[in-house]
Amino acid sequence: MLYIEKLYEKLGTEKVTQQETELKRHSKDESMHDAVYPDVVCFPESKEDIQIILHIASEYQIAVTPFGAGSGLEGQVIPIQKGISLDFQNMNKVLDFSPEDMRVTVQPGIMKSELNQFISQQGLFFAGGPDYDATIGGMTATNASGTRAVRYGVMRDQILDLEVVLADGMSFHTGTKAKKSSSGYHLTSLFAGSEGTLGIITEITLKLHSIPDYSTVARCTFETPELCAIAAQNILLNGIPIMRMELIDSVSIGIINKQCGHDFPVKHSLFLEFAGPKNTVAEEVKLASKIMHDLGCENWDAASDSISKKKLWEARVQLAVSFQDLKGMKEIGGDVCVPISQLPKLVSFTRSSMDESGLKGALWGHIGDGNFHTSILYNPEVNGEQELAEQINDAIVNLAIEVGGTCTGEHGVGLGKKKFQVSEHGAALEMMQRTKQLYDPKGILNPGKIFS
Amino acid sequence: MLYIEKLYEKLGTEKVTQQETELKRHSKDESMHDAVYPDVVCFPESKEDIQIILHIASEYQIAVTPFGAGSGLEGQVIPIQKGISLDFQNMNKVLDFSPEDMRVTVQPGIMKSELNQFISQQGLFFAGGPDYDATIGGMTATNASGTRAVRYGVMRDQILDLEVVLADGMSFHTGTKAKKSSSGYHLTSLFAGSEGTLGIITEITLKLHSIPDYSTVARCTFETPELCAIAAQNILLNGIPIMRMELIDSVSIGIINKQCGHDFPVKHSLFLEFAGPKNTVAEEVKLASKIMHDLGCENWDAASDSISKKKLWEARVQLAVSFQDLKGMKEIGGDVCVPISQLPKLVSFTRSSMDESGLKGALWGHIGDGNFHTSILYNPEVNGEQELAEQINDAIVNLAIEVGGTCTGEHGVGLGKKKFQVSEHGAALEMMQRTKQLYDPKGILNPGKIFS
Numbered sequence: 050m051l052y053i054e055k056l057y058e059k060l061g062t063e064k065v066t067q068q069e070t071e072l073k074r075h076s077k078d079e080s081m082h083d084a085v086y087p088d089v090v091c092f093p094e095s096k097e098d099i100q101i102i103l104h105i106a107s108e109y110q111i112a113v114t115p116f117g118a119g120s121g122l123e124g125q126v127i128p129i130q131k132g133i134s135l136d137f138q139n140m141n142k143v144l145d146f147s148p149e150d151m152r153v154t155v156q157p158g159i160m161k162s163e164l165n166q167f168i169s170q171q172g173l174f175f176a177g178g179p180d181y182d183a184t185i186g187g188m189t190a191t192n193a194s195g196t197r198a199v200r201y202g203v204m205r206d207q208i209l210d211l212e213v214v215l216a217d218g219m220s221f222h223t224g225t226k227a228k229k230s231s232s233g234y235h236l237t238s239l240f241a242g243s244e245g246t247l248g249i250i251t252e253i254t255l256k257l258h259s260i261p262d263y264s265t266v267a268r269c270t271f272e273t274p275e276l277c278a279i280a281a282q283n284i285l286l287n288g289i290p291i292m293r294m295e296l297i298d299s300v301s302i303g304i305i306n307k308q309c310g311h312d313f314p315v316k317h318s319l320f321l322e323f324a325g326p327k328n329t330v331a332e333e334v335k336l337a338s339k340i341m342h343d344l345g346c347e348n349w350d351a352a353s354d355s356i357s358k359k360k361l362w363e364a365r366v367q368l369a370v371s372f373q374d375l376k377g378m379k380e381i382g383g384d385v386c387v388p389i390s391q392l393p394k395l396v397s398f399t400r401s402s403m404d405e406s407g408l409k410g411a412l413w414g415h416i417g418d419g420n421f422h423t424s425i426l427y428n429p430e431v432n433g434e435q436e437l438a439e440q441i442n443d444a445i446v447n448l449a450i451e452v453g454g455t456c457t458g459e460h461g462v463g464l465g466k467k468k469f470q471v472s473e474h475g476a477a478l479e480m481m482q483r484t485k486q487l488y489d490p491k492g493i494l495n496p497g498k499i500f501s
Numbered sequence: 502m503l504y505i506e507k508l509y510e511k512l513g514t515e516k517v518t519q520q521e522t523e524l525k526r527h528s529k530d531e532s533m534h535d536a537v538y539p540d541v542v543c544f545p546e547s548k549e550d551i552q553i554i555l556h557i558a559s560e561y562q563i564a565v566t567p568f569g570a571g572s573g574l575e576g577q578v579i580p581i582q583k584g585i586s587l588d589f590q591n592m593n594k595v596l597d598f599s600p601e602d603m604r605v606t607v608q609p610g611i612m613k614s615e616l617n618q619f620i621s622q623q624g625l626f627f628a629g630g631p632d633y634d635a636t637i638g639g640m641t642a643t644n645a646s647g648t649r650a651v652r653y654g655v656m657r658d659q660i661l662d663l664e665v666v667l668a669d670g671m672s673f674h675t676g677t678k679a680k681k682s683s684s685g686y687h688l689t690s691l692f693a694g695s696e697g698t699l700g701i702i703t704e705i706t707l708k709l710h711s712i713p714d715y716s717t718v719a720r721c722t723f724e725t726p727e728l729c730a731i732a733a734q735n736i737l738l739n740g741i742p743i744m745r746m747e748l749i750d751s752v753s754i755g756i757i758n759k760q761c762g763h764d765f766p767v768k769h770s771l772f773l774e775f776a777g778p779k780n781t782v783a784e785e786v787k788l789a790s791k792i793m794h795d796l797g798c799e800n801w802d803a804a805s806d807s808i809s810k811k812k813l814w815e816a817r818v819q820l821a822v823s824f825q826d827l828k829g830m831k832e833i834g835g836d837v838c839v840p841i842s843q844l845p846k847l848v849s850f851t852r853s854s855m856d857e858s859g860l861k862g863a864l865w866g867h868i869g870d871g872n873f874h875t876s877i878l879y880n881p882e883v884n885g886e887q888e889l890a891e892q893i894n895d896a897i898v899n900l901a902i903e904v905g906g907t908c909t910g911e912h913g914v915g916l917g918k919k920k921f922q923v924s925e926h927g928a929a930l931e932m933m934q935r936t937k938q939l940y941d942p943k944g945i946l947n948p949g950k951i952f953s
Binding site: 147149150151152172173191192193194198202203205206215219220221222223225226227228229230231232233234235236237238239241242243247258259261262279282285286287288289290325326328329332333336384386387388389390418419420449450453454455456457458459460461462466469470473474475476477478479480481483484487488499 | 599601602603604624625643644645646650654655657658667671672673674675677678679680681682683684685686687688689690691693694695699710711713714731734737738739740741742777778780781784785788836838839840841842870871872901902905906907908909910911912913914918921922925926927928929930931932933935936939940951
């Protein structure tokens with residue numbers, strides 16, 4: 050293809066490849082969505098490289114799909130119209146680090162773990178993103194978050210400035226290096242979460258936080274998900290700056306115990322983490338314990354040693370991946386977010402739907418945010434199982450939207466949540482589509498994601 | 502004028518007026534910008550009323566300028582192209598209050614104080630906005646903030662959902678009632694801070710916070726603004742969730758003492774507030790005191806009684822308005838925001854510029870955010886004084902942008918900061934203007950604000 054020859058000509062063979070293994074690696078993410086091979090993979094090293102690629106793509110009307118670590122869960126990196134996969138692995142540098150301003154500027158391909166290692170020498174950490182590793186660019190593009198969002202907010206809340214390149218090669222900064230601004234339209238928040246459909250992000254300036262001196266984890270159980278939700282509400286209503294607060298239902302606790310050899314009480318559970326100066330944490334744990342016991346919690350267990358902390362949060366992470374290794378089985382993952390008061394309804398509905406269907410499933414939630422995940426297991430060889438799993442997932446999403454929530458709390462829309470965009474956004478969707486048209490009139494930037 | 506007859510016909514005389522006193526009241530805000538009378542003032546009571554007004558305005562190509570409390574500081578509510586002033590005083594209701602979700606939905610005309618009174622029965626408060634009173638709609642439109650932003654973030658961070666009406670009458674919600682979402686483009690942040698130029702906001706859903714049980718105020722002095730900034734950085738680096746942290750330079754302390762009868766030490770000062778559960782606050786104050794004394798602070802004074810608290814924060818508020826009553830004099834207000842590390846440079850530059858000019862001036866800053874205000878006094882009757890005051894203000898803004906900051910931290914662009922939009926936003930300004938064109942093709946919504 051002529052445009053690929055042009056790419057080789059302008060960028061050289063080190064930054065362009067059509068190797069089968071690379072095409073395969075860039076054909077999919079961690080989701081259940083079908084793989085599609087790109088025609089070519091580019092590895093830009095600078096904004097200028099990206100401008101060259103976009104000029105060629107624009108001239109030949111070729112799709113450009115950004116690729117970070119391939120860890121996404123809704124198919125955002127799958128090049129469904131083939132064309133160019135834009136891999137940021139060589140744009141992974143720290144460009145500017147200002148510890149005194151608690152601020153860092155990075156290229157989008159840097160992994161969260163690499164960033165945190167770099168800045169930890171100064172007692173700082175980056176508080177956004179999921180619990181597993183991912184690129185900062187991918188987290189920005191999907192407005193990712195995770196267990197710590199209850200304290201620090203989502204990815205969008207961590208970003209001070211972006212440098213972006215539009216489809217026509219035009220480049221600009223969306224913000225400044227100041228902590229806040231009331232100047233002009235907030236394009237930073239427009240690009241954060243736009244999944245590569247409006248422009249290519251080339252630099253990201255992030256707020257940082259200080260690493261807490263000390264932390265304590267705790268765990269307790271309640272008779273019902275309702276009581277778990279009320280307990281979580283009371284933690285927030287009492288102004289405790291909880292670091293993490295997770296709901297895991299009794300069936301999912303059983304799965305953790307069985308798969309990972311734990312012996313947690315098989316009841317609806319809250320996993321908690323408190324972090325800060327030692328004496329402050331001690332006060333917070335005391336207050337939280339009182340709140341929980343006043344509501345009738347059982348099995349309260351708090352610990353500050355590293356082994357207990359590791360055990361607790363590893364169990365939580367293991368739940369999220371507990372089904373991944375079951376041979377021959379596939380899973381469909383859910384990610385709705387609802388007002389906390391509606392979470393018990395969602396949990397009950399989900400658990401009974403899964404139980405009645407006969408399919409195996411786990412559920413857990415970032416309860417302080419009302420964000421709630423499911424993992425439903427199906428055998429693709431058994432007729433109707435995939436459809437059944439999808440039906441349950443659809444019903445959960447529809448219920449979430451009905452009670453005032455959203456189809457995705459942190460994974461993004463990608464391919465999997467496109468069908469819910471009309472019911473969630475209504476007339477706003479038209480303005481989103483017209484915004485897409487304004488920024489990318491030829492429709493070359495990650496086409497077919499968020500909307501068709 | 503024909504369109505005014507149509508307004509009377511469709512809305513009735515109770516919702517439309519051309520009374521001189523009302524035209525005058527809607528001709529200006531608290532800024533130094535020249536008053537312009539609208540042709541007519543409308544008082545809509547519902548979204549439907551607003552749609553009627555916009556249909557008429559659209560048909561006759563008449564400017565529509567939203568008006569909240571008139572408390573703005575950059576001329577946003579001044580109807581510079583005359584036409585319709587859209588006053589929200591009759592759209593001031595609480596529409597939905599969910600204490601268990603720490604969430605409230607209001608109409609834009611409600612005052613912050615009214616909202617806080619309503620929700621305080623449930624132990625909750627709205628943490629956004631300036632320290633003086635304003636409408637929630639106005640605060641949303643300008644992305645306002647104030648002393649508590651260092652802990653709770655700016656207005657944009659408080660908003661879960663907006664209902665908006667576009668110039669053509671199309672209406673939609675920008676978000677959901679969930680605490681977070683990764684679905685679609687974040688139109689909420691686009692409208693927050695757009696100063697009524699993209700659409701009319703008709704409903705606002707806000708996050709709430711719990712009222713802290715207890716608080717302690719403290720005050721201390723340092724030899725230089727640099728030391729104040731380092732002290733503030735160390736408070737943040739130690740993870741203390743400080744409620745307020747204000748810098749007031751020595752000259753401004755002198756003004757407070759003289760104008761308001763206080764006896765604060767005439768030195769560069771930090772005013773602080775800690776808030777939370779009693780024991781936690783005590784730990785935070787202990788840690789902060791150590792941090793300050795390690796840096797050589799003097800005059801450390803902490804108190805938890807209500808008289809001391811009132812005295813301290815009243816003095817801070819008095820500084821902001823200390824020049825307002827000086828007969829025959831006018832003031833020009835500044836509002837830049839820079840990385841904290843750059844604040845000492847700005848403070849020194851500003852103080853020496855004011856001193857060398859011979860003009861009276863005060864300066865104070867939300868030091869935790871790097872947001873920094875000035876109030877420069879001039880006599881409009883004295884030749885050249887206004888120009889001199891404006892020159893100093895311009896030089897401060899240019900320096901702020903040069904060191905990576907913004908021309909406005911919380912007041913918005915309005916009329917006063919239009920001239921800095923090119924140097925601050927560069928090529929991004931073109932996309933902002935094209936966004937304006939997309940949302941308001943006839944240019945009837947608050948024309949001439951942010952950009953021409």
